[in-house]
Amino acid sequence: MAGAPESGNSGDQTLPLRPIPDGLSSSAPKSAKRPPNARDITAEFTQAASALNTGQLVKDDFFTLFEAVGALEIMDPKMDSGYLAPGEMLEDDYDVLRELLPEEVIGIMDQMLCYEMAWHMGHPLSQTLFTSLHIDRLLWPAPVKLKEARFYRRPPEVGTNRFLHTVLRAYCLATIKTCDFVNRRISAEHYNEEEDFVSNLYNRKLLTQFSRTEIEEILTKAIAWVTGQKKIVAKDVKTALLSRLNFRKWFMAAVAFGDDVDDLDSPSMWQQCAKLLPLLLESRAVGTEVADAFSAKIQRRLASTVPPRPIVNITFEEAHSHLSRLCEDGKGAYEILDYHGGNNMLTFLWTFQSRNPQPSIYIRCLLQSLMSNETKVLNVMSVRQLVFDDLAEMVAPAHILIDPSNDYVEAPKAPGFQIMKRMEIFVSRAAQSYLDIFRAICMNRERTRRMLCHMIVDWDNIQLDAEELDTELRRYTDEEPIHDPNSGEDLWSFPLSSWAYYHKLHQMEWIVQLGFELDIYQIEELAGMYWYLNHIAQTRLQHLQRIRTFTTRRFSRLTNPTSETKAAFKRSLSFLDFAMLETSATQSFADALACLFAALPPLSLLPPTPAYPYSTPSLRYSLRMRPFLPISLPALPTFAEYSCLIPSASVETPSDLLDEAELALKRARKEWEAVSKVGPETGRCVGCEEGWRKGVKDVLRGCIAGSIAVGAVRRAAGRGRER
Structure with a gap:
């Protein structure tokens, strides 16, 4: 292409840059001059185009839509990640290995915490934590061993800054591992991608292959080293560093995700996090901001199809407030493990979700995880038992339908065997829909209402199926109907369909009530x-x-x-x-x-009611x-x-x-x-x-x-x- 910059050494893997032409950098437009090598091809193009039929599409199989849109994006600073303004460099000139004062380490830690909370609020990592040059150096190239996750590429010289390589590295590793736990917890549950949370890792691995114990060992060594610095570090600076390192240790333990995690220990860990939060806020002024340690240019190296976006900045006070609610909600979420029946669980979830502001997406996914994990509910009981408990509380107390002795009846013609057989059919039909009620409440309010609108149709079908089972079960329960003198008909209890009907009606109420809360209805x-x-x-x-x-x-x-x-x-x-x-x-x-x-x-x-020229009251009602x-x-x-x-x-x-x-x-x-x-x-x-x-x-x-x-x-x- 005429006027295109020549590429560099063919052995260099760096792509050629497209600096803005000098003529475009001026605010005043210059007179257009035809380049010496330009040639007018209008006549040739017109002649070639005349050979095409009207509406005929000419398309190169190797020139896809991606390339077409990419061509339009070239030189657009909002869309072209390779675009460089006059005088701008591709790489940041910040030296990751430069000596850091302890106050600067505190400032970087606090800024990372702000970006971490911004990620929890729903912003992508590319605009938050992944803008950190220190974190980028730890994650790329992807470390095979934990000792490879370091800031330097070659062995450091004697007298290496321990605040950088010991303290900040430990904090960064723990932050990354914490994000790994959070991302895995949320991704394992029901949530709405890019509405509540962005799980895209941009081809980076958040130290998933390394255990929490390995990271904690590095944190413990950093805490011990800072504790031993009595002359080098001022007392207030030392307190600030220790409070941040200890908080990171407890926070990582609180959000830990995996088979080796004991949920009973987590509430105390959230409580420890909450105790350290005031120290973080009080020592905020000790730190020194290092703005150059974060850059949006890192987005150019991330595997992403979206254009470059600005860094999301929130204040430390906003991050601290969000983190305080996170710790409070994290501790309170474990109260759901105190089982007192399905209706108590519903009340707990509605009450918990009604907090203002609503609990974050991590807490809502944590609730889902605690509530049902694989085949267990609350880690102690089966879904079948949960349904039976709800039936006993609502429509069938001490009823033969839910008698545990039915499970041990082996004679095919025995009533207990037939009852157990049909109850298994009912549970297999209704159990997942029953669990979905709890999951729906754990969504944001808009999604909760949307899910309930779909679920009531399923519950309507469950009610119809349950009526058939109720009719069949009468032969084995010896139920006697109630005779209605007014209609002259016999009334049957229909326990299973009554249970389904009750839950359907309750969900219909919630749909209408959420409509008021979300301001859906016109005046x-x-x-x-x-x-x-x-x-x-x-x-x-x-x-x-x-x-x-x-x-x-x-x-x-x-x-x-x-x-x-x-x-x-x-x-x-x-x-x-x-x-x-x-x-x-x-x-x-x-x-x-x-x-x-x-x-x-x-x-x-x-x-006054506005005029609706293109609708009728009947249509608006439907x-x-x-x-x-x-x-x-x-x-x-x-x-x-x-x-x-x-x-x-x-x-x-x-x-x-x-x-x-x-x-x-x-x-x-x-x-x-x-x-x-x-x-x-x-x-x-x-x-x-x-x-x-x-x-x-x-x-x-x-x-x-x-x-x-x-x-x-x-x-x-x-x-x-x-x-």
């Missing part, structure tokens, strides 16, 4: 969506009442029940009573808000309710039914709607106060009682705020009538 939709939440809660309440009817009837027919049987029924009835109270409170609050928001438009207290359209039971009301059922000022006056809202708020407040007074065992909040009670108090404050809002609307309506 004019609020009254209708609060009504639908009220409708689902009412359906769940009726279903719980039905389950309780069959449970109490079965208990009343027992002769000489054992203490274990009595305890099982007591636990089940306790759950049903509390669930009914909580559901009724949710229904009352939703009813009140539906009436309140329905009363606002006719009083001109809400912004789009809003799309997640619930495939559900067979409860069937989604048609738009005509929905229009008649929701609170509306066209049917009732705003004053009547406000009266209904006021009564519903009083009822909701009374019920939520009753909810707040239950114990942790009854409320299924063992291990998260403090957070759960805070959530209930927030709902109570919402009831009070609703009552105040009703009064304010009444006064505004009165002033409007006076005018």
Whole structure:
């Protein structure tokens, strides 16, 4: 190409650079001059193109889309990683082996911690930790032995700076290994790539082949060396170095990932990390920043298809705040191992995830790992046992369906064998979907709602399959139906399908509630969506009442029940009573808000509904309710039914709607106060009682705020009538 720079020595593996032409570096455009060797090929090109048919594509098989786009990116500073501005060098002139003062080592450590936390926040390594020249020197070329992970390529001279080769090297190695543990933990669980976390390592290995013990030995030697420096290092500098090295040691141990890790030891390690955090913040001023030790030019050497991007910088205070929450959440996550039933686990996860800000992606993946690992739940029980425990608590206390003795029946025609056979079918069908509920809650709020929208369809099918199994199991359980005098029909308990139906209804409630939290609904939709939440809660309440009817009837027919049987029924009835109270409170609050928001438009207290020229109310309703359209039971009301059922000022006056809202708020407040007074065992909040009670108090404050809002609307309506 004319004007292209000549390449260097053919033996040099460095690619030729494309420096910007001098004529383009000036801010004022210069007059265009035709190069001496330029030739006008317009006529030849036109003649050659005339031989082509209209629409015919000419493509070289070896000139792919990648090359085509790459050609467009050449000389674009935002896209061309090989582009060099005038006077810019390809490599940084920072000397990694230069003597470092202990204050400079502290500054580099703190900057690495900031980049590490930025990575935890969702930014890629190429814009954070991999911009460190020291880390790049340790990781490339990839070390085969740990002693090869060093800053120098040749043996150092006598008098080597120990702060660099002993202290900073140990800190860097521990940081890399910590990132390796974090990356492996997150990659092993369910998460959203480049939405919550970027796992791309750019063809680098994070010392995966080396054990934590090897890294800890190097850290221990560095700590011992710093401890012995009594005259060379000032006391405050020494304290700062030791606090950072010790923190790195405990942090690496806390996030350790592998078969040799004991989860029971991790909470104490997170606690040790939290104790050292104040020292890091207090000694922040001791360090000296070394900005040249980090460079975005390293991105040119990383295996990546994305253009160069700027370094992500966060303040040390932001990194410290994120790290503090990480340690607190890391310690609290292990409370889930204290098993008290599936419903208690659900309460724990919802309470834990409701923390503001939401726990980081690492903590959410840690929860998934603790909750279910391969075939074990909470490292102590099978998924089958988890499902059976939930069935016992909800619909089948001390029931023959979940009797452990069925597993030992070998006669094919025996009832226990047939029951066990069908229960295995049910567990194989429902177990994964049941675990997916817990996993969905561990996602970010948007993904949680999206996953629940897909899962309720699966639970609808589980309910249908369970009904068939319930019908078959009647032959072996000797169940007697309840005769309904009104309809003249026999009512059966359907324990398995009732269990599936309850969980489906609960997930439908969560979907609607998350819609409010995520501000999905338009203002004019609020009254209708609060009504639908009220409708689902009412359906769940009726279903719980039905389950309780069959449970109490079965208990009343027992002769000489054992203490274990009595305890099982007591636990089940306790759950049903509390669930009914909580559901009724949710229904009352939703009813009140539906009436309140329905009363606002006719009083001109809400912004006017915008015009939608390309849609109709019926179409908008079907789009809003799309997640619930495939559900067979409860069937989604048609738009005509929905229009008649929701609170509306066209049917009732705003004053009547406000009266209904006021009564519903009083009822909701009374019920939520009753909810707040239950114990942790009854409320299924063992291990998260403090957070759960805070959530209930927030709902109570919402009831009070609703009552105040009703009064304010009444006064505004009165002033409007006076005018």
